[in-house]
Amino acid sequence: MKEIQFRYDNANIKDHEINYYGEKVKQCHRALHDKTGAGNDFLGWVDYPLNYDREEFSRILNAAQKIEKTSDVFIVVGIGGSYAGAKAAIELLGHTFHNIVSKEKRTSPEIYFVGHNLSGTYYNHLMEVLKDKEISLCVISKSGTTTEPAIAFRLLRTYMEQRYGENGAAERIYAITDAKKGALRQLATEKGYETFVIPDDVGGRYSVLTAVGLLPIAVAGIDIKQIMEGAKDAYDLYGVDDLFQNPCYQYAVLRNILYGKGKEIEVLASYEPSLRYVAEWWKQLYGESEGKDGKGIFPASVEFSTDLHSMGQLLQDGRRNIFETVLTIESPREDIVIPEDEQNLDGLNFLAAKSLNQVNHHAFEGTMLAHTDGGVPNLVIGLPEANPYYFGKLIYFFEKACGMSGYLLGVNPFDQPGVEDYKRNMFALLGKPGYESLGKALNERLK
Numbered sequence: 001m002k003e004i005q006f007r008y009d010n011a012n013i014k015d016h017e018i019n020y021y022g023e024k025v026k027q028c029h030r031a032l033h034d035k036t037g038a039g040n041d042f043l044g045w046v047d048y049p050l051n052y053d054r055e056e057f058s059r060i061l062n063a064a065q066k067i068e069k070t071s072d073v074f075i076v077v078g079i080g081g082s083y084a085g086a087k088a089a090i091e092l093l094g095h096t097f098h099n100i101v102s103k104e105k106r107t108s109p110e111i112y113f114v115g116h117n118l119s120g121t122y123y124n125h126l127m128e129v130l131k132d133k134e135i136s137l138c139v140i141s142k143s144g145t146t147t148e149p150a151i152a153f154r155l156l157r158t159y160m161e162q163r164y165g166e167n168g169a170a171e172r173i174y175a176i177t178d179a180k181k182g183a184l185r186q187l188a189t190e191k192g193y194e195t196f197v198i199p200d201d202v203g204g205r206y207s208v209l210t211a212v213g214l215l216p217i218a219v220a221g222i223d224i225k226q227i228m229e230g231a232k233d234a235y236d237l238y239g240v241d242d243l244f245q246n247p248c249y250q251y252a253v254l255r256n257i258l259y260g261k262g263k264e265i266e267v268l269a270s271y272e273p274s275l276r277y278v279a280e281w282w283k284q285l286y287g288e289s290e291g292k293d294g295k296g297i298f299p300a301s302v303e304f305s306t307d308l309h310s311m312g313q314l315l316q317d318g319r320r321n322i323f324e325t326v327l328t329i330e331s332p333r334e335d336i337v338i339p340e341d342e343q344n345l346d347g348l349n350f351l352a353a354k355s356l357n358q359v360n361h362h363a364f365e366g367t368m369l370a371h372t373d374g375g376v377p378n379l380v381i382g383l384p385e386a387n388p389y390y391f392g393k394l395i396y397f398f399e400k401a402c403g404m405s406g407y408l409l410g411v412n413p414f415d416q417p418g419v420e421d422y423k424r425n426m427f428a429l430l431g432k433p434g435y436e437s438l439g440k441a442l443n444e445r446l447k
């Protein structure tokens with residue numbers, strides 16, 4: 001079986017720099033697996049692919065079938081880790097122009113991810129497109145109090161209750177939240193929604209392999225059993241503490257070496273548009289995990305060729321504080337051949353009979369060498385294929401590498417105290433009870 005490849009031959013790092021990390025990696029590996037490191041009450045994702053709740057997994061499959069039969073649109077309400085992973089899977093494994101697996105073999109509803117902005121225009125437009133469609137909805141929030149999804153859910157719940165009646169709406173609403181506590185758990189119990197659990201020991205950005213990601217992914221018609229198979233195999237493969245046999249830990253080490261050399265920005269680059277949301281998910285994972293205590297690589301992303309024509313100049317020739325991690329798909333799902341043209345007015349006959357994937361591959365090779373020459377170290381992560389099995393493996397690869405990378409950096413990769421600051425200020429400015437004196441102080445500063 002082909003495995004995810006990690007290559008760093010264009011990173012200009014010497015063997016002894018890597019060897020230096022061998023022992024440290026072993027220690028951090030133990031801290032992750034024995035759950036003794038910082039943030040150890042949020043390490044449930046490490047062995048989740050082995051011991052997830054099989055009964056809940058069957059309920060997810062049943063719920064997905066019911067949603068498929070009764071809905072044109074499935075709305076997923078959530079922010080950050082509550083939606084990015086599912087969107088990543090559906091974009092990677094679905095159809096490019098429809099957020100379902102295949103327009104022709106359409107059985108699954110279209111999926112709308114909402115609850116991650118506060119735009120009045122956006123929600124008016126959403127209501128407009130929902131008018132003639134049968135809908136089901138899933139609200140995903142561990143705390144149940146995150147303002148953006150909570151407002152979106154209130155708007156949509158009210159809309160659904162008016163349209164389907166309170167009981168009819170309850171039949172179509174699913175809640176994914178804490179097992180016992182929180183505002184959403186209470187509401188779901190009172191309204192009688194079917195619920196799924198975000199485990200206590202799994203944080204939002206590490207939750208894609210739980211019901212959080214699996215329900216929307218299953219509704220899109222993607223094989224979630226294969227995703228969990230991939231994740232389980234990744235657990236074994238990336239569960240060895242020997243740096244030299246573990247590409248996932250090598251990625252973590254290379255990031256830290258490059259960061260130590262002043263490469264403070266990591267750009268995740270891809271040549272397949274379907275990887276866009278994998279990159280968005282990855283940015284949250286690494287940004288929230290490592291950006292603290294005045295430290296952390298800034299994770300950014302680019303989509304080539306598009307961004308070669310916007311960011312390419314800066315990457316090639318700007319300030320040398322960047323390294324690039326290219327995420328490739330070794331055997332893309334589909335291909336198309338460039339036709340011969342008798343007149344050849346565009347001069348492209350030299351490409352006739354070549355496939356687009358071949359051209360894309362040369363774009364990747366040419367760019368990697370140019371950027372390396374320009375002082376941008378290149379790492380490469382090669383996904384053998386875009387299918388559910390390798391998606392599960394890739395998610396686990398990035399999560400494990402992130403835990404390791406955070407521990408090597410000396411931060412707690414499983415908390416996000418900084419995110420609370422904006423939430424608190426927003427509550428205070430909106431006049432939430434209990435935040436009066438902060439509200440007064442902030443309004444003074446805004447005068």
Ligand SMILES: O=P(O)(O)OC[C@H]1O[C@](O)(CO)[C@@H](O)[C@@H]1O
Nearest residue numbers: 080081082141142143146204419
């Ligand atoms: O699931 P909740 O509690 O609504 O939180 C949503 C998101 O907010 C964060 O806590 C902070 O951005 C993320 O980690 C999480 O994915």
